[in-house]
Amino acid sequence: MVKTQYINSDETIFNDASALLRLNKNILLKGPTGSGKTKLAETLSETIETPMYQVNCSVDLDAESLLGFKTIQTNSEGQQEIVFIDGPVIKAMKEGHILYIDEINMAKPETLPILNGVLDYRRKLTNPFTGEVVKAEPGFNVIAAINEGYIGTLPMNEALKNRFVVIQVDYIDGDTLGNVIKEQSQLDDDNLISRIIKFNEDLRTMTKQGQISEEAASIRALIDLSDLATIMPIERAIQRTIIDKLEDEREQQAIINAVELNF
Known part of the structure; x- marks a missing residue:
């Protein structure tokens, strides 16, 4: 059940976003801060009853923040071993859930190309930390949000932008x-x-x-x-x-x- 639903007098925003998810298209929500982009993503997630993993981009975002990291754990036999903890991108892919990338143009341009294969028809990536080839399960979708012209943002790479369908989200009144x-x-x-x-x-x-x-x-x-x-x-x-x-x-x-x- 949707608890706090995204509301906009322009019903095409929500309806088009829902249709794009059904077509397995990547959605780029474009609009000013506080206009409801995250609320729209949350409402879509709740409406189609598919959990959502979120990535908050910044200049400090790196491959580990996206994909995961290695750590040492103690196994059931009391021995220590190196294991890989999946990050939000790989979790969303393996579980067939939604990946929400907030303020995607805050990330350093050299960080995001690792997602190219995730965002195109292949829907897969090779984990550089483990060598594992991860292919997204059915239901996996990507929604990103962008605020243009704000301090700390960078022009979005055209090759990356071309992997999305853009929906403009403006303030409501x-x-x-x-x-x-x-x-x-x-x-x-x-x-x-x-x-x-x-x-x-x-x-x-x-x-x-x-x-x-x-x-x-x-x-x-x-x-x-x-x-x-x-x-x-x-x-x-x-x-x-x-x-x-x-x-x-x-x-x-x-x-x-x-x-x-x-x-």
Whole structure:
């Protein structure tokens, strides 16, 4: 049963992603931070009742983080032996589960080519640590997420990008956002939720005009401030969840102005 479902007024996003999984296509979810890409992947996993292994990419990601590592264990006879502990990629392949690669363009370009055979029609790889040839079991699928233009991200290699079908995931607003707030936060005050939605519209406008960064208008931040609004004044909730995260004083002041206008 899906506990917290991904919601978007554009139903083609979820429907197309579901269809792509049935076709065994690799999906690249492209959109700003906090727009619900991970929630979409989780909902897909729960809907098709297939567990998901997650890889969080960073500049420190290496082959061991993806594939696994060797270690020493004591066997049933009390003897020590070297064994290989499967990483998330190999586990997902062997078990026929979903592999979710978050912020794939945060990884160093030289790290990811090891996945080329996993991402094409072969659906297999040779483990460089053991020599084992691993072929994915039926049900194995790959979903990746990408945030373009953020600090620490790199242009995605075209050969890698060509192995995916891209789905654009943008922020939600209006009634859809209201439903998400009610479902995913503890706030149930309809009047306050309506004001938060209007506040979010102002944030989105300022984002499009370049006055504030996209992170300031993320759905994740709105869910947090909605929770906090149940235990403190809305102005302080916004201060804690949005304003204090920003370092640019001009961005902070722009949001303070929006708070004064809406609340």
